[in-house]
Amino acid sequence: MTKPRVLISDKMDPNAARIFEIRGCDVDVITGETPEQLIARIGDYDGLAIRSSTKVTKEILAAAKNLKVIGRAGIGVDNVDIPAASAQGVVVMNTPFGNSITTAEHAIAMIFALARQIPEANAQTQQGLWPKNGFMGVEVTGKTLGLIGAGNIGSIVASRALGLKMKVVAFDPFLTPERAVEMGVEKADLDTLLEKADFITLHTPLTDQTRNILSAENLAKTKKGVRIVNCARGGLIDEAALKTMLDNGHVAGAALDVFQTEPAKDSPLFGTPNFICTPHLGASTTEAQVNVALQVAEQLADFLVNGGVTNA
Numbered sequence: 163m164t165k166p167r168v169l170i171s172d173k174m175d176p177n178a179a180r181i182f183e184i185r186g187c188d189v190d191v192i193t194g195e196t197p198e199q200l201i202a203r204i205g206d207y208d209g210l211a212i213r214s215s216t217k218v219t220k221e222i223l224a225a226a227k228n229l230k231v232i233g234r235a236g237i238g239v240d241n242v243d244i245p246a247a248s249a250q251g252v253v254v255m256n257t258p259f260g261n262s263i264t265t266a267e268h269a270i271a272m273i274f275a276l277a278r279q280i281p282e283a284n285a286q287t288q289q290g291l292w293p294k295n296g297f298m299g300v301e302v303t304g305k306t307l308g309l310i311g312a313g314n315i316g317s318i319v320a321s322r323a324l325g326l327k328m329k330v331v332a333f334d335p336f337l338t339p340e341r342a343v344e345m346g347v348e349k350a351d352l353d354t355l356l357e358k359a360d361f362i363t364l365h366t367p368l369t370d371q372t373r374n375i376l377s378a379e380n381l382a383k384t385k386k387g388v389r390i391v392n393c394a395r396g397g398l399i400d401e402a403a404l405k406t407m408l409d410n411g412h413v414a415g416a417a418l419d420v421f422q423t424e425p426a427k428d429s430p431l432f433g434t435p436n437f438i439c440t441p442h443l444g445a446s447t448t449e450a451q452v453n454v455a456l457q458v459a460e461q462l463a464d465f466l467v468n469g470g471v472t473n474a
């Protein structure tokens with residue numbers, strides 16, 4: 163019997179390739195190709211394992227005559243044309259749990275970075291300014307964290323925030339009252355959250371319902387002095403409105419790991435006082451990248467060899 167053929171087209175922990183081999187697949191690791199190169203190659207493969215660099219467009223899918231499954235080592239599948247994949251019967255899987263802790267920890271790091279202005283204080287100290295009086299911070303203890311999205315990542319953020327003695331108010335249409343009690347959070351509607359939160363952190367995918375959830379109108383409903391963190395998806399916050407609110411001091415700080423357009427090589431937010439950012443590092447830890455690579459390899463191999471479907 164011929165072995166299923168798998169292409170790993172983004173950089174991934176090397177153990178992923180080993181798992182494919184052990185599970186009975188032939189695997190090639192060919193990263194950094196142009197779309198044209200991938201179009202020329204993809205017809206040979208039954209499975210495709212990606213992170214976020216490969217964009218699986220409808221042109222690539224049209225050339226993927228043998229493709230049965232795509233596995234995203236990570237959570238978001240925004241880099242896959244899902245309708246086109248579904249139309250040709252290609253299953254798309256992700257690994258929803260492998261990087262949740264890591265992303266939650268990044269959000270908590272951003273909360274502290276904002277509360278104590280660590281990036282700017284670091285920069286000025288290293289410039290030799292010793293700005294001891296310029297950085298009055300705030301404690302997070304006793305503050306209210308508004309959690310928009312209380313799923314895998316949001317619930318981990320909530321548990322960490324409760325450990326930091328914050329109060330957590332959560333808005334999530336899928337959050338049941340029982341689960342809210344179990345998590346130790348107050349379930350609220352969005353307006354109540356906006357009104358109460360000292361810090362807001364977003365943990366929801368980008369959908370038609372969540373796009374611009376922090377619009378100019380909703381940002382105006384927040385408490386003066388609110389600090390906002392987005393380590394989920396660009397497009398959840400109206401970036402122009404956020405800049406206005408930072409400039410006029412209503413928003414005391416904002417930390418973005420994700421942008422509406424990525425890579426964000428330029429943004430009106432760059433250079434805005436009390437704005438900090440990272441280049442979509444939410445999942446970038448050694449532990450998370452090992453987890454997602456191993457999980458995606460296990461899932462794809464199981465599908466190709468045994469027909470098992472996980473996280474599709």
Ligand code: MLT
Pocket residue numbers: 214235236237238239261394442444445
């Ligand atoms: C994810 O969706 O898994 C994260 O945003 C990480 C990433 O895209 O690199």
